[in-house]
Amino acid sequence: MRTFKSFITQKGFLFKLGLIICALWFIVVIFAPLIATHSTTAQDLSIRYEPPSLSHLFGTDELGRDVFSRVMYGSRISLTAGIITVICALSIGILFGGIAGYKGGKVDEIMMRFSELIMAFPPLILAMVIAAALGPSILNSVIAMAIIWWPNYARLMRSMVISLKESEYVTASRVMGASHIRVLFLEILPNSFGPLLVMATLDLGNAILMFSGLSFLGLGTQPPTPEWGSMVSDGAKVIQNWWVSTFPGLAIFSISIAANFVGDGLRDFLDPKLQKE
Amino acid sequence: MKKIILLAITLLVSLSLIACSEKEESGQTTSSSSSSNGSQDTIVIGVASDWKTLDPARAYEVFGNFYFYATYENLYMLEGSELIPKPALAKEYSVDESGLVYTFKLVEGRKFASGNPITANDVVFSFNRTMNIKDNASALAEGVEKVEAPDENTVVVTLKEQDASFLSKLTSNAFAVVDSQVVKEQGGTDAEDASTTDTATAYLDGTSAGSGPYVLTKWTQNTEMVLEKNPNYPGTVNASKIIIKEIPDPNTQIQALEKGEIDVALSVGPDQVKTIKEGGNAKVVSSPTSTISFLLMNNSPEIGKEMSDPLVQQAVRYALDYEGFKQLAGDGALLPMSFVQDGFVGAQSRADNYQNIEKAKELMKEAGFENGFTVPLIAANYDSEGLSWVTIAEKVKEDLSKININVEIQTGDVGVVIEDYRNGKTPFLVMHWSPDYYDLSNQLAFIPGDIVGTRANWDPSANPELVALAEQAKVEIDEAKRAELSGKMQEIIAENSPYAFLVQHPKSFAVSANLEGVAYNDLFKLSLKDLKLSK
Numbered sequence: 001m002r003t004f005k006s007f008i009t010q011k012g013f014l015f016k017l018g019l020i021i022c023a024l025w026f027i028v029v030i031f032a033p034l035i036a037t038h039s040t041t042a043q044d045l046s047i048r049y050e051p052p053s054l055s056h057l058f059g060t061d062e063l064g065r066d067v068f069s070r071v072m073y074g075s076r077i078s079l080t081a082g083i084i085t086v087i088c089a090l091s092i093g094i095l096f097g098g099i100a101g102y103k104g105g106k107v108d109e110i111m112m113r114f115s116e117l118i119m120a121f122p123p124l125i126l127a128m129v130i131a132a133a134l135g136p137s138i139l140n141s142v143i144a145m146a147i148i149w150w151p152n153y154a155r156l157m158r159s160m161v162i163s164l165k166e167s168e169y170v171t172a173s174r175v176m177g178a179s180h181i182r183v184l185f186l187e188i189l190p191n192s193f194g195p196l197l198v199m200a201t202l203d204l205g206n207a208i209l210m211f212s213g214l215s216f217l218g219l220g221t222q223p224p225t226p227e228w229g230s231m232v233s234d235g236a237k238v239i240q241n242w243w244v245s246t247f248p249g250l251a252i253f254s255i256s257i258a259a260n261f262v263g264d265g266l267r268d269f270l271d272p273k274l275q276k277e
Numbered sequence: 278m279k280k281i282i283l284l285a286i287t288l289l290v291s292l293s294l295i296a297c298s299e300k301e302e303s304g305q306t307t308s309s310s311s312s313s314n315g316s317q318d319t320i321v322i323g324v325a326s327d328w329k330t331l332d333p334a335r336a337y338e339v340f341g342n343f344y345f346y347a348t349y350e351n352l353y354m355l356e357g358s359e360l361i362p363k364p365a366l367a368k369e370y371s372v373d374e375s376g377l378v379y380t381f382k383l384v385e386g387r388k389f390a391s392g393n394p395i396t397a398n399d400v401v402f403s404f405n406r407t408m409n410i411k412d413n414a415s416a417l418a419e420g421v422e423k424v425e426a427p428d429e430n431t432v433v434v435t436l437k438e439q440d441a442s443f444l445s446k447l448t449s450n451a452f453a454v455v456d457s458q459v460v461k462e463q464g465g466t467d468a469e470d471a472s473t474t475d476t477a478t479a480y481l482d483g484t485s486a487g488s489g490p491y492v493l494t495k496w497t498q499n500t501e502m503v504l505e506k507n508p509n510y511p512g513t514v515n516a517s518k519i520i521i522k523e524i525p526d527p528n529t530q531i532q533a534l535e536k537g538e539i540d541v542a543l544s545v546g547p548d549q550v551k552t553i554k555e556g557g558n559a560k561v562v563s564s565p566t567s568t569i570s571f572l573l574m575n576n577s578p579e580i581g582k583e584m585s586d587p588l589v590q591q592a593v594r595y596a597l598d599y600e601g602f603k604q605l606a607g608d609g610a611l612l613p614m615s616f617v618q619d620g621f622v623g624a625q626s627r628a629d630n631y632q633n634i635e636k637a638k639e640l641m642k643e644a645g646f647e648n649g650f651t652v653p654l655i656a657a658n659y660d661s662e663g664l665s666w667v668t669i670a671e672k673v674k675e676d677l678s679k680i681n682i683n684v685e686i687q688t689g690d691v692g693v694v695i696e697d698y699r700n701g702k703t704p705f706l707v708m709h710w711s712p713d714y715y716d717l718s719n720q721l722a723f724i725p726g727d728i729v730g731t732r733a734n735w736d737p738s739a740n741p742e743l744v745a746l747a748e749q750a751k752v753e754i755d756e757a758k759r760a761e762l763s764g765k766m767q768e769i770i771a772e773n774s775p776y777a778f779l780v781q782h783p784k785s786f787a788v789s790a791n792l793e794g795v796a797y798n799d800l801f802k803l804s805l806k807d808l809k810l811s812k
Contacts, residue, residue, distance in 0.1 A: 043675045045601050049548070062548065062605075062668055063675075136688060218658050223686050224671045237665075239528040240552035 015265025021258035028075045038066035040073045040226045049241045059243035061234060070226035071247050077227050079255070081142050082208035086200050088146035093153020094196070098184050100154065101161030112158065115151035123148045127210060131219040138221050141214045145207055156199060160192035194270040198263055205259030212252050228252050318517045320792070320808050323524040323533055325544035331485070331496060332478040333453035334406045337413030339711070341450050346801035347504055347519070349453035349487030352381050352400065352432070353444055357796045357804070358564060360620050360715040362444045366395060366454055366488070367432075376439040376754060377422075381432045389456040390485065390492045390507040397426035402457035404434070405467035410475055417451040417714065439752040441759065442716035448800065449714055456486040490514045490806035499523050504805065515794065515809035527663075531787065534559050540789045540810065543802065546663015547607025547785045563609035563785045564797035567618045568661050568711045570602070570669060572777040573703065577734035581704045584652060587773060588644035594777045595637035596680045599627060601672060602780040606664050609783030615771040616723040618781050621716070622756060623763025637680045649681025654705045656686055657694035661709040662782040669707050669779065701732045715800060717763055721747045723776065724766075733775040743769050
């Protein structure tokens with residue numbers, strides 16, 4: 001008991017737990033066809049709404065499809081959409097915030113006001129509006145989410161650039177004749193990557209959650225694509241058949257909380273003040 | 278360590294929130310259950326209605342007649358589950374040789390809930406008010422030329438042209454008889470400028486002015502309606518009070534019913550009623566409706582592309598698994614042959630084992646699409662009697678993949694989808710049809726050149742024979758001849774049309790096990806006066 005207690009309270013336990021869950025989900029993403037026991041789209045009306053059993057681990061849905069296989073395949077869509085969203089937002093944010101911070105002055109002023117304009121809207125509502133205007137599809141919801149997410153990275157990047165551009169090694173490389181682009185991307189960027197990475201990891205969970213939210217509202221994937229958010233939505237109308245929405249819901253929960261654990265752990269790890277303690 | 282505590286606190290808080298919300302729910306409902314179980318005389322009904330107004334001259338909502346049949350009466354009305362008009366305020370009618378002039382004799386000695394006698398003048402006032410108020414309900418009265426009252430007990434209605442469905446139209450709230458004295462006192466008028474001068478709607482939204490078994494004592498839109506027994510109603514009325522509660526979520530309705538808080542869970546679907554356990558204090562009622570789901574395949578080559586090919590259209594009809602749709606729609610679903618639902622004159626059923634993949638493949642080959650093609654299928658986020666259109670689309674995708682048609686489902690908001698459908702812009706679509714009145718004439722919308730026909734870009738020149746048959750059916754008063762016309766049209770549309778009719782939906786709902794007198798009617802849902810709680 002004591003060893004267990006010390007194990008779960010030891011520094012970095014949640015980080016490790018998060019890492020393990022994330023790793024498991026990545027394995028599922030890669031080996032989904034091997035793990036899935038049934039086709040994700042094959043319908044069999046003779047076994048509608050079967051509760052979980054050995055032949056259908058997570059039961060079956062309205063059209064007699066295997067929920068377990070759909071949840072496994074759904075990881076591919078949710079994780080891909082989450083990762084692409086974060087990468088897009090990160091790229092735009094680095095470019096935008098980097099230029100604003102490095103140039104300073106009026107350019108900075110205009111660019112940052114623009115990013116604040118986007119941040120002024122409630123995120124989910126703005127994402128819904130954009131996704132609805134573009135029409136429901138995976139790509140469009142990724143675009144919508146990237147649009148609302150990049151200002152966070154731009155602000156972080158800008159503040160990093162402002163604090164680093166006065167540092168001695170930057171001045172040194174400028175004196176040696178390095179171009180602005182070289183300084184920005186080869187000197188400043190690598191040194192500000194830690195905080196950006198932490199933020200990206202924390203956001204991965206949120207992005208998956210929001211993507212599921214958009215799909216729940218019918219703005220994400222198109223049926224019969226197995227997507228967690230739309231699966232939860234399908235099950236919500238027959239709440240007595242709990243397995244239809246519970247399992248995809250647990251999948252969303254586990255991956256987003258794991259991503260948050262990893263992000264938290266990374267932050268502690270990269271924080272020099274905490275390390276000294 | 279801190280984080281673990283934080284996690285634990287979050288979990289605790291969320292759990293207690295869940296517990297609180299459950300408590301709140303049960304607390305809220307115990308107060309109402311005392312009113313429902315306190316006396317055997319009160320029946321509580323859970324619905325998700327669409328009521329916008331309770332003025333019979335204006336309302337045109339799905340749940341409209343559910344209320345109007347409880348509080349008003351017409352000359353002719355539907356009874357039980359049947360769709361055949363029966364005499365109500367009128368005891369008989371006759372039609373002259375031209376087929377245009379209907380003479381109704383009123384039942385003598387009847388009174389409104391207010392105590393005023395029901396006279397022919399009230400009928401004339403009611404009909405004229407509906408026609409002149411020019412609101413949604415007025416559409417059903419469009420064919421009426423004039424209404425007259427030669428004496429206290431006789432009403433003469435003259436039509437603009439022959440209409441075999443006039444008696445069916447008479448059964449809806451557009452022709453409900455209102456207490457003209459009361460309505461006039463409250464600012465109502467039947468004059469030609471009624472659309473701008475009539476101000477009685479606000480009064481009618483709070484109080485009924487009819488002669489039905491109940492009177493309205495309270496209505497709060499989207500919350501609750503209270504009906505009490507009309508002392509002047511001559512027939513048997515079982516429950517002295519009816520409370521209609523708005524419960525939008527079907528799962529909550531089922532839970533409330535199982536707990537005994539309500540006696541009827543009306544707005545639930547086939548999948549929810551399946552969760553009710555047998556032998557408990559709730560039972561399931563299934564009854565056919567006249568709502569029919571169909572696929573529309575646009576006949577215009579520019580819009581419909583491959584789907585406009587008659588051979589492809591027929592291949593689609595052969596490829597669909599109708600038994601599967603019947604199963605999805607729930608117990609009591611029917612498979613009509615084509616556009617005429619069971620319950621209407623001359624209705625025919627689809628032949629058993631109609632599905633024929635081999636034949637469908639041959640037709641695809643003949644059309645030159647042996648290797649198939651890809652087509653978008655539009656499905657709104659909407660449902661027919663509890664069956665989601667998106668689920669229908671998923672099933673269609675599965676069925677059509679067997680004849681190499683790759684269906685790509687595109688979901689959309691129901692408003693947008695219906696707008697495109699009305700403008701005839703949709704290539705391939707999941708839709709439903711729910712009649713406004715219960716007569717074959719209503720179904721003739723599917724004929725080329727008529728409402729739905731135009732939406733499918735089905736030109737009258739494409740099938741003149743069908744158009745001619747429809748013209749005859751509109752005016753034919755002889756039932757046997759009309760049934761024959763109906764049958765011929767169904768056979769043509771079943772083989773050659775831009776539609777694939779999937780399933781006639783049942784209405785599944787649940788009532789408490791000791792409730793008697795439950796008969797579902799597509800027009801007015803439930804006859805409230807017949808409902809009775811046994812001890």
